[in-house]
Amino acid sequence: MEVLAIIGFIAALIAVYIFLEYINKFTLRGYGYEFFSGAHMMQVIVGYWIIYFGNSVYVKALKDGVDLLNGQVLIAIGVVVVLVVIYKNFKAVPSALALLLTGLQLLIAVPLGVGAFIVLIMLIAAAAETKPVYVVNN
Numbered sequence: 001m002e003v004l005a006i007i008g009f010i011a012a013l014i015a016v017y018i019f020l021e022y023i024n025k026f027t028l029r030g031y032g033y034e035f036f037s038g039a040h041m042m043q044v045i046v047g048y049w050i051i052y053f054g055n056s057v058y059v060k061a062l063k064d065g066v067d068l069l070n071g072q073v074l075i076a077i078g079v080v081v082v083l084v085v086i087y088k089n090f091k092a093v094p095s096a097l098a099l100l101l102t103g104l105q106l107l108i109a110v111p112l113g114v115g116a117f118i119v120l121i122m123l124i125a126a127a128a129e130t131k132p133v134y135v136v137n138n
Contacts, residue, residue: 020108023101033092035101036108043085044105045113050078082106 020036028034051074058071089105090098 016108023104027093027097027101031093033089035089035105040085040088040105041109041112044082044109045116047078047081047085048109048113049117050081051075052078054078 024034024036034040054071054074054077056071057074058068061068061071085105086102089102092098093101
């Protein structure tokens with residue numbers, strides 16, 4: 001049963017990818033703009049990361065009773081990054097289509113951002129090449 005679940009998950013990912021490519025071709029042909037390009041998705045994901053880490057800094061500062069401004073500034077920067085992408089989307093295509101596709105873009109960026117963060121941590125761990133520690137004086 002697990003194999004079927006994995007196959008279904010992979011098939012769903014492929015279907016979503018094909019759907020997003022179809023949307024990209026449609027908007028590129030009709031309006032000269034790609035909603036789901038790598039650059040746009042990366043901007044949204046980085047904005048989400050900044051908001052997430054800004055919130056973590058803010059909550060920790062709130063708990064410790066120290067300056068809250070660092071977290072608030074990070075959250076504001078993340079919101080501005082996401083708003084820039086939203087602005088570009090609405091500027092490029094008609095409002096109804098922009099509203100629908102921007103919502104889809106913001107929704108899809110969440111699991112992509114989580115997956116990208118996990119991959120980033122794995123790459124950092126692999127690049128660190130941590131060596132085993134040996135006890136010399138025993």
